[in-house]
Amino acid sequence: MKETYVGKSKVNGKGLYIGESTKKGEVIDYIHGDIHVFKSITPKISKMMMDWIGVGRYSWIDTSQSKFRFINHSCVPNVALVSKRKVIAIKNIPKNTELYLDYSLNEAEDGWSIKCACGTQKCRKIIGPIQTLPKATYSRYKKYIPKNFQRIFEMENE
Ligand SMILES: [Zn+2]
Structure with missing residues (x-):
């Protein structure tokens, strides 16, 4: 596990930073939080979901008690959530760099x-x-996309 901290983001409000240089493939951390399952999303739920990250078509991890609440999106991410909780570096990341997931x-x-x-x-x-991702982007990040999300993309892009 790597040292991370919350700081002022370069793109939006606060962001999550890495406190030590990290190599591609290394585990950054595991996200702690409850997993919620909803088959349909009401506006009220949608508001609560601001800090949630998807772990399945109908399930999300609630990051509100975790530093990962502050992780921002970038279309050029440097980390990926590769299973329900495990976040890894997908490139070499220098110390004190802001971390980004590609939310899609x-x-x-x-x-x-x-x-x-x-x-x-x-x-x-x-x-x-995920199903709206450009094919080239999907192919580029496929190995970091959880299998259940790969299936959703592939089913809807046949
Ligand atoms: Zn972007």
Whole structure:
């Protein structure tokens, strides 16, 4: 497990930073929090879900008691949630770098979308669930995408 800390984000409010240099493939940490299952999303639930990260089509991990609540999205991520709780580095990350997930890799809710201002050259501007990911992006990150989300993408992009 790596040392992480919360600091001012380069893209949005607060962000999560790595406190030590980390090599590609190394485990950053495990996300602690309850897993919630909902088959349909009401506006009330949708509000609660602000700090949740998808672990299945209808299930999410509640990060509100975890530092991962502060992790921001980038269309060029440097970490990935590769199972229900395990976050790994997907590139070599220097000490004191802000960590980013690509939220689309762990979300399958139809109609979910947010505007992105990550500022990277590969920015998709509007990000949506895994099934809306461009094929090239999917292929690039496939090995870091949990199997259940791979199946959702592949079923809907045949
Ligand atoms: Zn972006």
